[in-house]
Amino acid sequence: SQQGEEDPQALSIQEGENATMNCSYKTSINNLQWYRQNSGRGLVHLILIRSNEREKHSGRLRVTLDTSKKSSSLLITASRAADTASYFCATVSDRGSTLGRLYFGRGTQLTVWP
Amino acid sequence: EAEVAQSPRYKITEKSQAVAFWCDPISGHATLYWYRQILGQGPELLVQFQDESVVDDSQLPKDRFSAERLKGVDSTLKIQPAELGDSAMYLCASSSRLSYNEQFFGPGTRLTVL
Structure with missing residues (x-):
């Protein structure tokens, strides 16, 4: 399977703390993306990291990628109650699959308490 | 800000009935995806369109599911007949x-099959 697998499945923290979510995958990739999904809603693209990049920042988000370990992490710093959502990693294969096709993991449910 | 539109937001149906979902992608987006979550x-990809052509429907249960994007703009996903296991969120995306x-x-x- 090309799906990413997130860890942990659920994470509960206090406002102001940092949240770290991990993603592991099995096949070689072109890029890896993180999405957020608020309860019962569609997904929102957060950040994309390419296979030749090791770290990327966007506001309070920091993503790392280790292609040798086939893993990625998403760090949300100074979390807020509004960050409460499910977070998914999604991979794009580099092996001739349909252009742009995403393979999603099961997600991490993040709860940030005020 | 341009958004992907979907309707209906909620659908409750009985098994063996037919259901249809509609999606209007962001204007100008050539690629349209239907996912089931x-x-x-x-989310798991069901079908991917490039303009009006299907480029990937390998995960679409073709005995009961069909999808079309006749003019390369909006799209309809149909299930006939619906089964209990089809209860899920059906997401449309574009790029x-x-x-x-x-x-x-x-x-x-959100589809619920009773």
Whole structure:
């Protein structure tokens, strides 16, 4: 399977703390993306990291990628109650699959308490 | 801000009935995706269109599911007959030719089959 697998499945923290979510995958990739999904809603693209990049920042988000370990992490710093959502990693294969096709993991449910 | 539109937002039906979902992608986006998301899991691609052509429907249960995008703009996903196991969120997403790595998702249609 090309799906990413997130860890942990659920994470509960206090406002102001940092949240770290991990993603592991099995096949070689072109890029890896993180999405957020608020309860019962569609997904929102957060950040994309390419296979030749090791770290990327966007506001309070920091993503790392280790292609040798086939893993990625998403760090949300100074979390807020509004960050409460499910977070998914999604991979794009580099092996001739349909252009742009995403393979999603099961997600991490993040709860940030005020 | 341009958004992907989906309707209906919620649909309750009895098994063996037919259901249809509609999606209007962001204007100008050539690629349109239909995903199914079972509760507690990540989205799984059902079908991908490039303009009006299907480029990937390998995960679409073709005995009961059909999808069309006749004019290369909006799209309809149909299930006939619906089964209990079809209860899920059906998400539509679109992407542009220039930025095909970033998909924009609609709010989804929550289907409940009784």
